Amino acid sequence: xxxxxxxxxxIESAPxxxxxxxRKTSANGATGATGTTGATPAxxxxxxxxxxxxxAAILEHRLAPGTKLGEDRLATIFATxxxxxxxxxxxxxxxxxxxxVPQRGAFVAKPTIEQAQDVFEARRLIEPGVLRRLIRTxxxxxxxxxxxxxxxxxxxxxxxxxxxxxxxxGEFHVLLAELAGNSALARSMRELxxxxxxxxxxxxxxxxTSCRADEHEEIVAAVNRGDAARAEKLMLHHLDxxxxxxxxxxxxxxxxxxxxxx
Ligand SMILES: [Zn+2]
Numbered sequence: 001x002x003x004x005x006x007x008x009x010x011i012e013s014a015p016x017x018x019x020x021x022x023r024k025t026s027a028n029g030a031t032g033a034t035g036t037t038g039a040t041p042a043x044x045x046x047x048x049x050x051x052x053x054x055x056a057a058i059l060e061h062r063l064a065p066g067t068k069l070g071e072d073r074l075a076t077i078f079a080t081x082x083x084x085x086x087x088x089x090x091x092x093x094x095x096x097x098x099x100x101v102p103q104r105g106a107f108v109a110k111p112t113i114e115q116a117q118d119v120f121e122a123r124r125l126i127e128p129g130v131l132r133r134l135i136r137t138x139x140x141x142x143x144x145x146x147x148x149x150x151x152x153x154x155x156x157x158x159x160x161x162x163x164x165x166x167x168x169x170g171e172f173h174v175l176l177a178e179l180a181g182n183s184a185l186a187r188s189m190r191e192l193x194x195x196x197x198x199x200x201x202x203x204x205x206x207x208x209t210s211c212r213a214d215e216h217e218e219i220v221a222a223v224n225r226g227d228a229a230r231a232e233k234l235m236l237h238h239l240d241x242x243x244x245x246x247x248x249x250x251x252x253x254x255x256x257x258x259x260x261x262x
Contacts, residue, residue, distance in 0.1 A: 044079065044080055047087050053078075054069070054088065054092060055092070057261070058097060058194070058201075059170060061201045062260050063260055064108065064255060065108050065110040066108060066202075068105060068106070069089060069106040070257065071105065071106070074088075074257070077257065077258060092106075093106070095191065096191070097194060108198070110198075110202055111195060111199050116202075117243075120239060123239055126185060126192070127239065128232040130177045130180045130185055130189065131223060132232070133182060133185070134179055135223055135231065137179075138223065143224060145175065146220045146223065149171070149175055149216075153172065156168055166197070170194070174189050203246035211242065215241070219231055219234045
């Protein structure tokens with residue numbers, strides 16, 4: 001499971017008695033996309049796995065906001081029943097990733113400008129607190145995790161791997177919250193990160209990434225120095241930069257669902 005995946009939010013999906021995926025991300029969360037649900041390739045995809053695949057497609061900007069998620073097509077793509085697809089879609093709707101429209105079906109959510117502003121406001125309130133807590137609890141293992149993530153981001157940029165860049169950008173913020181060691185903060189950050197991914201793919205240029213190349217590195221440097229004031233200031237600037245890069249653009253192109261998942 002990736003750090004930026006949605007399994008965190010699924011904890012709240014109480015109505016669906018599915019098996020909870022492993023809550024701890026692997027040490028190399030950014031590359032550790034190996035499932036932790038104990039799935040074997042031979043059997044049918046679980047609800048968790050299908051939800052994860054759809055989420056990953058959204059996070060990597062392969063599925064744009066507003067894309068119709070047809071039950072029949074998804075059932076065929078994942079070789080499963082429509083009932084299971086409905087369960088997946090209901091869960092993703094609960095996580096605000098998918099919008100269920102009566103008589104019309106399921107669509108990748110399209111957060112409004114106002115919702116987008118709410119997400120950034122929430123992040124500006126939460127993330128400085130995350131950094132303060134992280135600095136208070138920082139140890140060598142956490143330093144190493146941060147350093148490894150920075151290196152993964154740099155590597156993705158060197159390879160110009162846009163999907164990885166987008167994913168790792170979001171995962172950086174979730175990693176900070178997880179390392180800070182407050183599970184409620186981490187869960188909130190996971191949800192906000194996914195919503196931010198949707199907002200960016202909706203309101204930003206398709207090739208843009210959510211986070212500037214050097215800003216994560218600067219934040220980590222301040223954290224490593226134990227300079228909470230500087231780290232918080234850098235984070236607020238960072239969030240401002242992301243928000244300022246957004247612009248309204250409602251156009252949604254037709255997407256070939258089969259090719260996204262092929
Ligand atoms: Zn960032």
